[in-house]
Every structure is written in structure tokens, then in C-alpha cells.
Amino acid sequence: MIKSILVPVRGDGMVATVLAHAAELARQHQAQVNVVHCRAQAKDLMPTGIPLNDFARKVMMEQAVELANRQEDHLRGILHRLAREFGLSENGGDDGSVICTFTEKNGRMADVVKHAGRLSDLIVLPKPQRERNLGQSSLKAALYGAGRPVLICPGQLQPDETFTQHVAIGWNGSLPAARAVASSLDIIHAAQKVSILTGGKPQSQGPGVDELIDYYALRGITAEIVRFEGKDPATELLKTSKKIGASLLVIGAYSHSHETEMLFGGNTERIVDKTDMPILMAH
Structure with a gap:
């Protein structure tokens, strides 16, 4: 809730x-x-790496406080x-x-x-x-x-009347994706249309997309399955979301560690970098 x-x-x-x-x-x-x-x-707000005497430090500190107050x-x-x-x-x-x-x-x-x-x-x-x-x-x-x-x-995007009316869920059966699904139930319930986007390599021990359909049906939610293909799941997920007219994308964030994705450029990092639509994510 x-x-x-x-x-x-x-x-x-x-x-x-x-x-x-x-x-x-x-x-x-x-x-x-x-x-x-x-x-x-x-x-x-003080400059670093510059040696200052006590008087200069006091003056700059006063200026920094004044700047913080104005901001x-x-x-x-x-x-x-x-x-x-x-x-x-x-x-x-x-x-x-x-x-x-x-x-x-x-x-x-x-x-x-x-x-x-x-x-x-x-x-x-x-x-x-x-x-x-x-x-x-x-x-x-x-x-x-x-x-x-x-x-x-993203950016200076302002929500309009379509915001959250058509929600796309990126599903690969991972634990973060399952948490994103559970965290977004209120929004999914209120949506007019729900699409489950699936493609790429699924989690070997994770629930399949048909099981997610059953999970939603048990809660009175009707969802469609949209499959995509491509070598870059992040790019294809965003491209497919726009193609079907979704106004919000729900994904699991950082199946690997945040540092690993930052270093090697995982799917979550690429989605966040490239998106021009709102994204709801959970880890």
C-alpha cells in the first residue's frame, strides 16, 4: 500500500x-x-587541498554558511x-x-x-x-x-494523464524482479493495461512468465505477455516498452552487486543511463 x-x-x-x-x-x-x-x-562548500590560515578559513567558512543559507x-x-x-x-x-x-x-x-x-x-x-x-x-x-x-x-519529464495507465514489467524470474513485482502491486492494480516483457536469459531457478501471469490472475489482474529478442536486453526492454506504448517500466535492480554493474556495465546500469521514461525499481 x-x-x-x-x-x-x-x-x-x-x-x-x-x-x-x-x-x-x-x-x-x-x-x-x-x-x-x-x-x-x-x-x-569549502575548497579542499588549499592551505589556509585561521583568518582566511574563518572568512571562507562565513561565506560558505551564507551561500548555504541563500541556496x-x-x-x-x-x-x-x-x-x-x-x-x-x-x-x-x-x-x-x-x-x-x-x-x-x-x-x-x-x-x-x-x-x-x-x-x-x-x-x-x-x-x-x-x-x-x-x-x-x-x-x-x-x-x-x-x-x-x-x-x-528522467530529465525534465512531466507526467501526463497516461502516467501509470499502461505498465510494463521486465521479467526474468530473478529475486530483484520478484521484489519489484510485489512492490508495485498497488500501481499494477490501478493500471488500465499491464504487459509483461520477457526476453534474454532467464534465471535458471526463477519462476517463468506463465507463473507470473497466474500470480497476477490470483489478484484479479489481467496481463499480456510481450516477448523480445536481442543481444542487449537493456536496450530491447526500453525499445519494446516504447513500442507498446507503456508509460511506466517496472524492473528488478542490480541482480549483481551495484559495484559490479557500475564497473562492468550491467543491464540495470544501462537501462538507467538510457531511459527517457519513468522506471520503478526494487532490489
């Missing part, structure tokens, strides 16, 4: 897309959105404007607005995600930006540290 949606934010220009997707899901499931601003610590004030203003735009309210109401809380935490975003995420039903994060070295540690903290399902939102 989705009742608590965590949205950790910082000044990376991705606030609008994550808040918009969280607001849409909250409306669909009568959930609460909890926005946590990860405030930069002054010491993290916080600016982001708080953006958050409240976007909240109104997306129908979020700190008090909720009879006008259909969704309850939204705003809190500020000092520290690294990954640490905040790990702490606040453990009692959340879903964590909404922007697509990691490998070229800027942003987001990888937060995604890892959400999946491994908090152990919660994660909705990845």
Missing part, C-alpha cells in the same frame, strides 16, 4: 520532475508526499511554488489537494535518503547524471540502505 512517498531534493535543477511524479502518484493512491531538502553543510531560501521558494502548481498542500483539503510535508536535513543526500527512506513506501529520485557524478550514491542508498522501491524520473 502506497501511503508515504519520500522526495529528497537539492539544488540540482531536478526538483520539478520528481515533485510532479510524486504528486501524481499521491493523488492516485491518496498518499502523503514528504519532501526533504538535503541542506549542504558549510564545510562541504536553502531559494530552493524553499521553488518548492512551495511547485507544490501549489502540482496541487500539494501542507494541510490538504476538500479541493483534492494532496498533503505534503517539508523538512530540512543537514548532511549528504545519500545519508538522508537512507534514514528517511526506511519508513517510506516509495522513494522518488531524479535519473542519475553520470556525467555530473550526481545521483548514483542516492540511488544506491535508496535501494540498499533504505531497502525501498524507487521511482526514477
Whole structure:
């Protein structure tokens, strides 16, 4: 049951897309959105590797605190404007607005995600930006540290009326895929169409796609099977999802370790890098 949606934010220009997707899901499931601003610590804004005397260090520390305060004030203003735009309210109401809380935490975003995420039903994060070295540690903290399902939102994508109406599930019988299926049941129940995408090499001891069909049928969900072929399952999964008109892809994340996939480029890493559609994943 989705009742608590965590949205950790910082000044990376991705606030609008994550808040918009969280607001849409909250409306669909009568959930609460909890926005946590990860405030930069002054010491993290200080230059490293440069020897400074006490006076210079004091001046630069004061400037760093002032910069952190300005960033916080600016982001708080953006958050409240976007909240109104997306129908979020700190008090909720009879006008259909969704309850939204705003809190500020000092520290690294990954640490905040790990702490606040453990009692959340879903964590909404922007697509990691490998070229800027942003987001990888937060995604890892959400999946491994908090152990919660994660909705990845790419670019400046804004959800429209088709969001979550047609859900595609990438299935290979793995444990992460099974956890993704269980974590997304509320969303699957509310979808108008469900497609199970299967191809590539299945898990040798994992349940087959027909067993997943039976699992859904027992819960009153009708799903179709869509098979794909190709040497690169990640690329084919995304291509097939777009071909059938899916608006959300559900996958299991990192069948191997996160470090192994980062180093050798596993399927999850390639999907996250290449996607231009929302992805719900669980480990």
C-alpha cells in the first residue's frame, strides 16, 4: 500500500520532475508526499587541498554558511511554488489537494535518503547524471540502505494523464524482479493495461512468465505477455516498452552487486543511463 512517498531534493535543477511524479502518484493512491531538502553543510562548500590560515578559513567558512543559507531560501521558494502548481498542500483539503510535508536535513543526500527512506513506501529520485557524478550514491542508498522501491524520473519529464495507465514489467524470474513485482502491486492494480516483457536469459531457478501471469490472475489482474529478442536486453526492454506504448517500466535492480554493474556495465546500469521514461525499481 502506497501511503508515504519520500522526495529528497537539492539544488540540482531536478526538483520539478520528481515533485510532479510524486504528486501524481499521491493523488492516485491518496498518499502523503514528504519532501526533504538535503541542506549542504558549510564545510562541504569549502575548497579542499588549499592551505589556509585561521583568518582566511574563518572568512571562507562565513561565506560558505551564507551561500548555504541563500541556496536553502531559494530552493524553499521553488518548492512551495511547485507544490501549489502540482496541487500539494501542507494541510490538504476538500479541493483534492494532496498533503505534503517539508523538512530540512543537514548532511549528504545519500545519508538522508537512507534514514528517511526506511519508513517510506516509495522513494522518488531524479535519473542519475553520470556525467555530473550526481545521483548514483542516492540511488544506491535508496535501494540498499533504505531497502525501498524507487521511482526514477528522467530529465525534465512531466507526467501526463497516461502516467501509470499502461505498465510494463521486465521479467526474468530473478529475486530483484520478484521484489519489484510485489512492490508495485498497488500501481499494477490501478493500471488500465499491464504487459509483461520477457526476453534474454532467464534465471535458471526463477519462476517463468506463465507463473507470473497466474500470480497476477490470483489478484484479479489481467496481463499480456510481450516477448523480445536481442543481444542487449537493456536496450530491447526500453525499445519494446516504447513500442507498446507503456508509460511506466517496472524492473528488478542490480541482480549483481551495484559495484559490479557500475564497473562492468550491467543491464540495470544501462537501462538507467538510457531511459527517457519513468522506471520503478526494487532490489
